[in-house]
Amino acid sequence: MNLDELFAVTAEHAARTDREAAFPVEALDVMRANGMLGFVVPTEHGGGGGSVTEVLDLTLRLAREDMSVAMIFTMHCQQALALVRHANPELAARVLPRLARGELYLASVTTERGKGGHLLSSESVVHSDGSHLKIDRDAPIVTGGPHADAYLVTVLAPDATSPSQVSLVYAERSEVDVEVLGGWQPLGMRATRSVPMRLTGQVPVRNLVGEPGGFREIVTGTFGPLAHLGWSAAWLGTAAGALSRVVQFLRGEAGRKQFDTTSELLLTGLAKVRGRIDTVHSLLRNTSRVVESTEDLTQPPVQLLLNTLKITAAEQCFTAVDELIELVGLRHGYLTGSPLRLEQAFRDLRSASLNYGNQRLYLANGTLSLLDQQVRLV
Amino acid sequence: MDANFPAVLQPFLKYAGGQEITGESRLRDLGLDSMQSIQLLFAVEDAYHVSLPDELLTDDTFATVGSLWAAIESVRPAAQEAS
The missing domain is CATH 1.10.540.10 (Acyl-CoA dehydrogenase/oxidase, N-terminal domain)
Incomplete structure (x- = not known):
């Protein structure tokens, strides 16, 4: 590769x-x-x-x-x-x-109007004639949607009696009509092209991924952990790249002319940024180890750790880049087109706390904390 | 299963409607979500004077009415079972 x-x-x-x-x-x-x-x-x-x-x-x-x-x-x-x-x-x-063979770039269609990124419920009814599932799915945000070759779509199971009976369905672009319903003009993560879309069409029943109504198992075993780990890695890499560019600049001739590398303000600032990045990295690696070595990921200590990783990575990586901008000042930190690219990292990382909202995860972790009286650390 | 158990669960199961709640009834299909499961746990613990240990508080325990009842049974004092 x-x-x-x-x-x-x-x-x-x-x-x-x-x-x-x-x-x-x-x-x-x-x-x-x-x-x-x-x-x-x-x-x-x-x-x-x-x-x-x-x-x-x-x-x-x-x-x-x-x-x-x-x-x-x-x-x-x-x-x-x-x-x-x-x-x-x-x-x-x-x-x-x-x-x-690289023929399929996959996008997920899991968001829904009215429930945002809530993964475990759906209001999108699907009809089944026994051999095919008839899909009519409207999603406000589909990352990479217009460029995907196939989609993993959450829908309400055909005979569902409550919104929690969600199924996951695989649909190729050739099997469904794909309509892009709007544009994507955000502050950051601009190249993800996360547009609103509508998918309509029929897919064979055998395109069901997992059991009917069994999306919850896919979320707890794969979707949820991988989302939190993967996003956190993306945010951490963004912040680490930003710090690396700043340090290279400070060490260079031009940087040393403009910045006093014995300044206590500068050194303390760099130490804090580096500490935030190392903290998130340690948390990421520990969480990844726990996920790969634990059979039942639904245990509260594991769920708590996964949510804490996401929350912490979102907050700390954004703060790290914010502090770097403060350290290097307006010309190097704030301007679009500065070789340090801090301005873009700042805009990109502002999405982190909103991408599956931290607020919602804090609520979940409050509840999970009550389920772990012993405070079992993993 | 205790005859009163469905009545203890009922307030947390908004999609149960008028249907009979049996041991096989799936709690999440009937409307239990993770935020409510702690409230349901408190109600169950109060009703049966038990405390479920942390190790039992997994998705499997909250899967069905029967699996939750089995968890309660596993921590109820033997004397109470006999009465």
């Missing part, structure tokens, strides 16, 4: 895709060609057999160039892993080899 080409292509187009809020098609083409879209597909299906830890390593590295591309990669791996682990044998045989 030639990663240098991907990093170079990503860096080359990062400023333009941010400015134009354009999807990084050039980086996606490299990912298709170099096997990254099949990175987590087992080798027996022709994939890279990559582990969760390796996905996080790549996400971290990519985010140093461009947070949007890192998000696109890590979220694709999350969907791909859902298929690897939960697709029935027929669906796996049909889809995984194509995923390995």
Whole structure:
């Protein structure tokens, strides 16, 4: 897998895709060609057999160039892993080899008007005639949606009696009508092209991923952990890249002329930023270890840790870049086009606390804390 | 299962409607969400004078009416079962 080409292509187009809020098609083409879209597909299906830890390593590295591309990669791996682990044998045989060949970029259709990013409920009724599922699904935010070759869609199970009976369905672009309902003009993560979309059409019943109404198991085992780990890695890589550029600048001739590297204000500031980044990194690695070595991820201590990782990474990575801007000042920190690219990192990272809202996770962790009287640390 | 158990659960199951609640009834399908499960736990613990240990508070315990009842049974004093 030639990663240098991907990093170079990503860096080359990062400023333009941010400015134009354009999807990084050039980086996606490299990912298709170099096997990254099949990175987590087992080798027996022709994939890279990559582990969760390796996905996080790549996400971290990519985010140093461009947070949007890192998000696109890590979220694709999350969907791909859902298929690897939960697709029935027929669906796996049909889809995984194509995923390995880079033919399928996956997007998830899990948001819904009225419930936002709430994963575990749906109001989207689906009809079944026994052999096909008839989908009519409207989603306010689909990351990479216009460029995806296939979608993982949450819908209410056909015979559902409550909104919690959610199924996950695989739908290829050729099987459904895909309508883009609006644009994407955000503050940051601009290259993710996360537009509102409507999917209508019929897919075979065998495209069901997991059990009917069984999306909860996919969320607790794969979707949730991978989302929090992958996003956190993308945010951490963005902040680490920003600090690295600042340190390289301060160490250079121009930097040393402008900044006094014995200044206590500067040194204390750098120490705090570095500390935030190391804290998030430690938390990310520990959480990843726990997720990969724990069978029942629904235990409150594990859920608490996963939510804490997401909350902490979102807060600390954003604060780290905010503090870097304060340290280097207006010209180097605040201007678009500054080689330090702190302004873009700041805008990109502002999304972190909103991307599956921290507020909601604090509420969940309050409840989970009450379920763990012993305070079992994992 | 205690005959009164469905009545203890009923206030937390907004999609139960008029249907009979049995051991196989799936709590989440009937409307239990994670935020409410702590309130349901308190109600159950008060009703049966038990305290469920942390180790039992997983998704599996809150899967069905029967699995939650089994968890309660596992911590009820033997004397109470006999009475």
